[in-house]
Amino acid sequence: MITAIVNVSLKAGVLDSQGKAVHHALDSLHFKSVNDVRIGKQIVLKIESDDKTEAMAEVEKMCEEILANTVIEDYAIELI
Amino acid sequence: MKVSILQFPGTNCEYDTQHAFEALGASTEIIWHKSESIPSDTSLLVVAGGFSYGDYLRSGAIAQFSPVMKAVKDYADRGGKVLGICNGFQVLTEAGMLPGALKRNESLHFISKHHTLKVENSDNIFLENLHNGDVVNIPIAHHDGNYFIDDAGLAKLKANNQILLTYSDAEGNVQNPNGSVDSIAGVCNKEKNVFGLMPHPERAMESILGSDDGVKMLKGFLAS
Numbered sequence: 001m002i003t004a005i006v007n008v009s010l011k012a013g014v015l016d017s018q019g020k021a022v023h024h025a026l027d028s029l030h031f032k033s034v035n036d037v038r039i040g041k042q043i044v045l046k047i048e049s050d051d052k053t054e055a056m057a058e059v060e061k062m063c064e065e066i067l068a069n070t071v072i073e074d075y076a077i078e079l080i
Numbered sequence: 081m082k083v084s085i086l087q088f089p090g091t092n093c094e095y096d097t098q099h100a101f102e103a104l105g106a107s108t109e110i111i112w113h114k115s116e117s118i119p120s121d122t123s124l125l126v127v128a129g130g131f132s133y134g135d136y137l138r139s140g141a142i143a144q145f146s147p148v149m150k151a152v153k154d155y156a157d158r159g160g161k162v163l164g165i166c167n168g169f170q171v172l173t174e175a176g177m178l179p180g181a182l183k184r185n186e187s188l189h190f191i192s193k194h195h196t197l198k199v200e201n202s203d204n205i206f207l208e209n210l211h212n213g214d215v216v217n218i219p220i221a222h223h224d225g226n227y228f229i230d231d232a233g234l235a236k237l238k239a240n241n242q243i244l245l246t247y248s249d250a251e252g253n254v255q256n257p258n259g260s261v262d263s264i265a266g267v268c269n270k271e272k273n274v275f276g277l278m279p280h281p282e283r284a285m286e287s288i289l290g291s292d293d294g295v296k297m298l299k300g301f302l303a304s
Contacts, residue, residue, distance in 0.1 A: 015186070015259070017259070021188055066141060069181050
């Protein structure tokens with residue numbers, strides 16, 4: 001069994017309104033060291049396979065087809 | 081004139097849409113998303129508004145894989161006319177049938193109110209009863225209506241007159257409620273047979289209820 005952790009976030013250059021709102025909140029709580037906040041989502045998949053190369057190819061296909069909208073989002077995959 | 085209206089789990093504007101088109105004299109049929117075909121006499125297919133699949137993952141993301149969507153794509157490829165309203169617009173962008181994507185509103189708030197829109201390009205069947213620069217009053221009701229497209233895509237939209245409507249004030253000056261690129265409220269594909277917009281023309285059919293400007297818009301489809 002392979003666990004795939006997919007992180008999906010808005011592309012650099014696409015305004016992240018939620019990140020901006022959280023940044024303001026942190027600022028008002030006096031966390032002054034924060035330069036930028038980006039919010040994304042994490043999707044954890046349990047894959048019935050022992051072949052990491054194969055699993056990676058499959059998860060990449062999932063990301064392209066549905067898990068991310070590549071018009072506005074980037075994705076990163078980690079296999080465990 | 082037959083208008084077929086798609087219904088996914090979570091769609092909630094199908095009956096308003098049906099009422100609007102029947103008031104204009106069309107016959108209508110509601111098509112459940114499990115159907116693998118659409119009626120052969122369909123002259124307009126509407127992807128109605130709502131919250132298909134609870135907006136899980138992203139608005140419109142799951143609906144694009146419903147069985148009926150293959151038939152919808154074939155229909156559009158053959159030149160059939162398709163209109164996506166609100167969540168229907170989100171479904172059509174997710175399905176790659178319209179350019180761009182809809183993000184969370186810049187304010188992060190759900191916005192539900194009447195808004196004035198400026199007609200940008202009326203050289204298409206949808207807006208042929210209007211003129212460039214006209215202002216219409218149409219309700220908006222969305223959380224994810226912040227239209228995004230990259231600079232190259234925006235240049236193409238402009239070059240092909242694909243921007244249908246922009247959010248404006250009553251005089252037609254830009255007034256952007258949700259952060260959309262260039263204040264865009266609706267677009268069409270290059271071939272001008274697939275249309276999408278966040279505002280709800282089907283909710284603007286009676287002046288006593290605030291506006292009947294939706295009549296001028298939806299009537300365009302009936303002329304063909």
